[in-house]
Amino acid sequence: MPARRIIGVDLGGTKLLAGAVDPSLGVHYRVQRAVTGLPQRALLDMAVDAVTEARASAGAEVTAVGFGLPAVIDVRTGNVVVGAHTPLADLAFADVMVERLGLPVFVDNDGNNAALAEHRAGAARGATDAIMLTLGTGIAGGLILGGRLYRGARGGAGELGHMEIDYDGAPDADNCPGRGCAEMFVSGRALAREADRLAAQRPDSGLARAVGEGRTLAGPLVTELAHDGDPAAIEAVELIGTRLGVVITSLVNIFNPEVVVVGGGMIAAGELLLAPARAVVAERTFPFLSEGLRILPARFGVEAGMIGAAALAYEGMAALEEAAP
Ligand SMILES: [Zn+2]
DSSP: OOOOEEEEEEEEEEEEEEEEOOETTTTEEEEEOTTTTOOOHHHHHHHHHHHHHHHHHHSSEEEEEEEEESSSTTTTTTEEEEESHHHHHHHHHHHHHHHHOOEEEEEHHHHHHHHHHHHHHTTTTTTTSSEEESSSSSEEEEEEEEEEOOTTTTTTOOHHHHHHHHOTTTOOOOOOOOOOBBTTTTTTTHHHHHHHHHHHHHHHHHHHHHHTTOOOOOOOHHHHHHHTTHHHHHHHHHHHHHHHHHHHHHHHHHHOOOOOEEESGGGGGGGHHHHHHHHHHHHHHHHHTTTTTTEEOOGGGGGHHHHHHHHHHHHHHHHHHHHHH
C-alpha cells in the first residue's frame, strides 16, 4: 500500500497545532501558529494556511483532514454548537473546511480527540475503559467506555471540566451556564490564581520574587519554579493536584475505569501534580474501584489533540470505505 498521511489539526484557544500524521500515528511534519484573539474569518484563513503547509510537506499523499476544536460539536453534521474558547459558534465548520480544502474533513471536540490518541497509541492503549483529562487553561475531557469513544446522545458527552463540584459556587465563564465547575478549581487558570495568593502571603518565596520582577504567574512559570524547588510554587501545584484527585475520585466512582490519563500543558508538573492526586483517590474511593487503577501522564503531551484529530479522520475514512459498495 502506498504511504499516506492525514493532517491532524488541534485548533485551541491560544494556538493551532497541525501535523502530517501516518497511519501508525507518527508525526512527520508540524506547524504551529498563535491564534489568540483572532476573529472567525482570520482564524479560518490561518487553519487553511496551516493545513496547506502541512500537506505540501507531508511527504506522501494526504487523504483527509481531522480537526479538534475547544467546542461542543454536533458530530452528525460537524457543526459547532457552542465554542468555549473560540469564535466558531454556530458555524458549519466541516462544510466550510471541505469546500476550502477539497478533502474529506472530520471534526470533534479536542478532549475527545486527545482521549482517542491516548487510547489508540498512548498511555491508555489496551484499556477497555479509560478517562482522559486535558488540563490547560480549562479542562477538556474524553471518555473511552467499552473500547469506544463515548459521545452521548448528541455528541456533547465528556465535558468533564464542567462537572459541577461546588453546588453553590460562583458562575463559570466562557459561555458555560454552570456554577462551581471543576475547571474553576483544577486548571492552568486555577494554578495561576493560587500562585498569586501564595506570592502575596510569602514575600520571601520564589513566586513573590517573580512577581517583583514584573513576571506574570502563569501556569508554565509556576510549574518551572516548582521544579526548581520553590516551596510556595510546590504548594500551589500540590493544591491543584489534590483537587485533581477529588475530580478523579468522582469519575472513578461513576465509571470504574482501568486508567485515567492526565495531559495538557499542566502535566509538565509531572509527579508534583499526580502524586497528590493519587493519594486522594486512594483515600476516598472504594478499594474495589481503586485497586489496579492507573493514573498516568499522557504519552503525547500537548500533541495528543492533534494526533487524535488524525486518528479520528483515519477511523472516519475506514468507516466510509467499509460502507462503500
Ligand atoms: Zn462550566
